[in-house]
Amino acid sequence: MPRVRFAPSPTGFLHIGSARTYIFNWLYARHNAGTMILRLDDTDVERNTEASVNSIFDGLRWLDLPWDEFYKQSERLALHREVAWAIFGKGLAYRDFTPAAVGDSEKSGAQGTWLCNPGMRELSREESDRRAAAGEPFALRFRVPREQAGAVVFTDAVYGEQSKAYADLEDFALLRSDGMPTYHLASCADDADLRITHIIRGQEHLSNAFKHQLIFDAAGAEAPTFAHLPLLMAPDGMKLSKRVHGPVVSVTTYRDAGFLPHAFVNFLCLLGWSPKNDRERMSREELVELFTLEGINRANAVVNFTEENPFDAKALWLNAEHIRGLASDQLAAELLPFVPVGPEKMRQITPLIQERIKLLKDVQTVADFFFAEKLAPYDAAELVPKKGDAAMAKRVLERAREVLAGAEFTHDGLEGALRAAAEGLGIKAGQMFEPIRVAVCGRKTAPPLFGTLEALGRETALGRIEEAIAKLS
């Protein structure tokens, strides 16, 4: 039974790339009847924030893909230290007494790669113990066997066989001088302890995996299978970041704009993964059924957004697809939070706009005239039908006033009455409908007229026609 984990560090809002990583882990777990573990990797006390923790929970809960187990890394420090000292005990790590402040960026200068602080890895055990006993602060570093000719080797489920010469790996830290574990140590210690079988994460960790393999080996644990995911990029080729790309990288932005959670999940799945059978729109069950590590691509994927169009066109299309696929009543319920109207009215309006919105939020602009007490001001010229004039518009509206006063106020009743009226006036049906549509909706493009009139009701419709006639006088 596979056990997978998503291990975000709570140092910012939930990123769409992180959401995708979570989704892939979740799908892998469900596809293989495994366990999905959420673990907060909060060993960086300096940068952790409560707001970030909330953002992560909010985002993940919205996706509606529940996890099975939850852990907080900060509550497992004893385990991490135990693993670190066990590695030290085997002689595979050493104390580095170099003051923390010195030479961070200078280490890896243009000269070449920084590998270790000279002198420290050669310190005798006695000397090391003596200085530690004397209270001198130190970091614990992994002793990479760079004097050996070999390499660290592992097989990535996505990228295949990976190897890196020992000589190219630096002596990375396991424990900081304040005794806190580093990410590398804590992550591996926890993965081993939680019996994680597959580490599915972003490709930015591919290089780190060599270090992790070393830690698992040193700790005497069998390393999980690594599966690295291609990264999500911005159209400018840069890694997505809130700083430069704004809120489009945050999951909550999608939620607030009215993406259906599953449509969002569906979209993210198509970035860097393919079922290889041209399927695009898929239900959750289908995704679980189709998801495999073999389907994961190796090249980075760009999320195609611009300043004018903050959402990828394909994301929008998929959302519209899923909206259309919803039962009308269900969609009405989803729409409710976006608009000041009761459930009854919403259910009546929904069928009229279901095929016309890409985002739930679009209901605010597409259906505004249903909720507005008073129509937004429009130009009287809008009332004039194609190949007609103001006089025709007025004639149409005056006739409509009579017809609507008496007609049966249903889709079919209205259509019959209005078409007959057009014939009576000797004009095309379109010329009849156009002025009425504008009078009633305040604009030329709107949902189908008869259903709209029905939903609006006789009183409102007549009132708006009256106002339009006044505009023409």
Next chain:
RNA sequence: GGCGCUAUCGUCUAACGGUUAGGACGGAGCCCUCUCAAGGCUUAAAUACGGGUUCGAUUCCCGUUAGCGCUACCA
């Protein structure tokens, strides 16, 4: 700089070494039609470059170029 990874239409992607290089979104056009959508049909659009290997390379190998990632006592 060192190391690692990647490279098919604008974007997401498909293609046991043998296809007219397929699909989707978006674009253009047509049809349908009370406007707008939705739907249907048609269309433009890609194998980064150079060498190999092979009867034959999108596919395998090498190089170049470009991009990304890692190179912290961040994760």
